[in-house]
Amino acid sequence: xxxxxxxxxxxxxxxxxxxxxxxxxxxxxxxxxxxxxxxxxxxxxxxxxxxxxxxxxxxxxxxxxxxxxxxxxxxxxxxxxxxxxxxxxxxxxxxxxxxxxxxxxxxxxxxxxxxxxxxxxxxxxxxxxxxxxxxxxxxxxxxxxxxxxxxxxxxxxxxxxxxxxxxxxxxxxxxxxxxxxxxxxxxxxxxxxxxxxxxxxxxxxxxxxxxxxxxxxxxxxxxxxxxxxxxxxxxxxxxxxxxxxxxxxxxxxxxxxxxxxxxxxxxxxxxxxxxxxxxxxxxxxxxxxxxxxxxxxxxxxxxxxxxxxxxxxxxxxx
Amino acid sequence: xxxxxxxxxxxxxxxxxxxxxxxxxxxxxxxxxxxxxxxxxxxxxxxxxxxxxxxxxxxxxxxxxxxxxxxxxxxxxxxxxxxxxxxxxxxxxxxxxxxxxxxxxxxxxxxxxxxxxxxxxxxxxxxxxxxxxxxxxxxxxxxxxxxxxxxxxxxxxxxxxxxxx
Numbered sequence: 001x002x003x004x005x006x007x008x009x010x011x012x013x014x015x016x017x018x019x020x021x022x023x024x025x026x027x028x029x030x031x032x033x034x035x036x037x038x039x040x041x042x043x044x045x046x047x048x049x050x051x052x053x054x055x056x057x058x059x060x061x062x063x064x065x066x067x068x069x070x071x072x073x074x075x076x077x078x079x080x081x082x083x084x085x086x087x088x089x090x091x092x093x094x095x096x097x098x099x100x101x102x103x104x105x106x107x108x109x110x111x112x113x114x115x116x117x118x119x120x121x122x123x124x125x126x127x128x129x130x131x132x133x134x135x136x137x138x139x140x141x142x143x144x145x146x147x148x149x150x151x152x153x154x155x156x157x158x159x160x161x162x163x164x165x166x167x168x169x170x171x172x173x174x175x176x177x178x179x180x181x182x183x184x185x186x187x188x189x190x191x192x193x194x195x196x197x198x199x200x201x202x203x204x205x206x207x208x209x210x211x212x213x214x215x216x217x218x219x220x221x222x223x224x225x226x227x228x229x230x231x232x233x234x235x236x237x238x239x240x241x242x243x244x245x246x247x248x249x250x251x252x253x254x255x256x257x258x259x260x261x262x263x264x265x266x267x268x269x270x271x272x273x274x275x276x277x278x279x280x281x282x283x284x285x286x287x288x289x290x291x292x293x294x295x296x297x298x299x300x301x302x303x304x305x306x307x308x309x310x311x312x313x314x315x316x317x318x
Numbered sequence: 319x320x321x322x323x324x325x326x327x328x329x330x331x332x333x334x335x336x337x338x339x340x341x342x343x344x345x346x347x348x349x350x351x352x353x354x355x356x357x358x359x360x361x362x363x364x365x366x367x368x369x370x371x372x373x374x375x376x377x378x379x380x381x382x383x384x385x386x387x388x389x390x391x392x393x394x395x396x397x398x399x400x401x402x403x404x405x406x407x408x409x410x411x412x413x414x415x416x417x418x419x420x421x422x423x424x425x426x427x428x429x430x431x432x433x434x435x436x437x438x439x440x441x442x443x444x445x446x447x448x449x450x451x452x453x454x455x456x457x458x459x460x461x462x463x464x465x466x467x468x469x470x471x472x473x474x475x476x477x478x479x480x481x482x483x
Contacts, residue, residue, distance in 0.1 A: 110371035117379025124383060128344065128390050143387045147380060167442060
């Protein structure tokens with residue numbers, strides 16, 4: 001019984017924590033962007049304005065949830081749910097601290113990749129079901145971008161898998177007790193982080209929703225809570241990206257003095273701030289630059305990294 | 319475990335039926351995605367965890383996205399076309415073939431001479447050793463098959479400059 005209640009408690013804590021953090025993150029991002037752009041950002045509600053997301057949520061719930069008459073209704077409704085579900089499912093394999101994980105799956109890395117490849121559907125069919133030109137263009141861009149960067153994501157994290165000798169995320173964290181994988185796997189980290197930004201379609205890779213040219217891309221026709229789900233899904237994938245980066249390359253929960261959970265959250269916050277800083281400072285790529293950068297720079301880099309890592313691992317094994 | 323298997327199997331069969339009978343190509347493909355995910359669950363239940371993960375990553379994630387990409391460009395006219403094609407007459411051929419298979423399954427069940435499903439832990443290491451050991455020629459042949467595809471795609475997609483025309 002204790003086993004069941006432990007699992008249920010972990011699921012509750014992780015689900016609640018992820019959703020709350022995603023909500024909080026919306027405020028953090030707006031506030032930090034404001035500060036970096038020399039303005040204040042939302043600072044009225046609650047201490048420092050931290051209850052802003054709550055107010056936004058209440059507002060978005062009371063808005064009219066409009067499905068365009070020209071849209072493909074069932075697909076239109078399913079699309080925003082997919083992104084939230086796949087992001088939350090991925091959190092099931094994230095080890096936050098020793099034995100603080102919902103499912104210590106043997107194939108944790110593969111599960112994460114599978115969920116991120118399924119998340120692509122929400123963008124693609126969302127844009128298609130909207131039956132509008134801008135949304136459709138956004139989803140066409142999304143297909144090319146997500147398909148290409150999925151490949152690099154898988155390739156660049158294989159170096160860490162090779163070094164740890166396991167697909168299990170807890171094992172990967174344990175293998176970094178003495179040295180973080182970012183040192184031997186620096187190019188793997190670069191490739192993974194860039195691919196992760198592209199998968200979460202964050203600046204500078206946010207072409208599927210480029211507001212300057214495509215209104216809002218695949219989410220143009222969405223309103224009310226359906227738009228809210230796309231929005232929360234984006235912040236969930238930021239959380240997921242920073243959590244995976246910490247686990248795969250920055251030693252997970254390992255660190256001196258402080259308890260493991262604190263270390264994990266600290267490292268994760270660092271990456272979240274970095275992702276927001278990138279949004280605040282970098283312009284958007286051009287679309288053809290994005291694809292040629294992916295296939296001509298990231299792909300060879302990831303392949304060479306994998307080759308060298310494999311060679312070194314074999315050589316050390318004798 | 320057995321209940322889970324039957325649920326997943328039922329979902330697979332129903333979704334596959336909808337793939338065939340749906341007149342809307344994108345909806346049919348989305349049903350195919352569901353069928354592939356359900357199939358991955360069956361693999362997982364049988365102990366082939368690695369195959370299950372690959373099924374979702376490669377088939378469910380990558381290949382089906384490409385299919386949907388192509389079909390998305392067809393537009394609404396394709397639905398009418400499909401409706402005219404999908405007449406009861408078209409079902410005769412596939413129906414007969416499916417009946418043959420059903421007969422075989424019925425015979426196997428009646429004879430009871432079937433191998434029991436063994437839950438084996440086909441780990442990723444075992445799969446890899448098999449792939450790069452006894453089945454190395456298959457892997458090489460598959461990669462040779464993919465290479466002409468890649469070259470062909472490059473040839474079709476290359477930009478023709480004005481001088482060479």
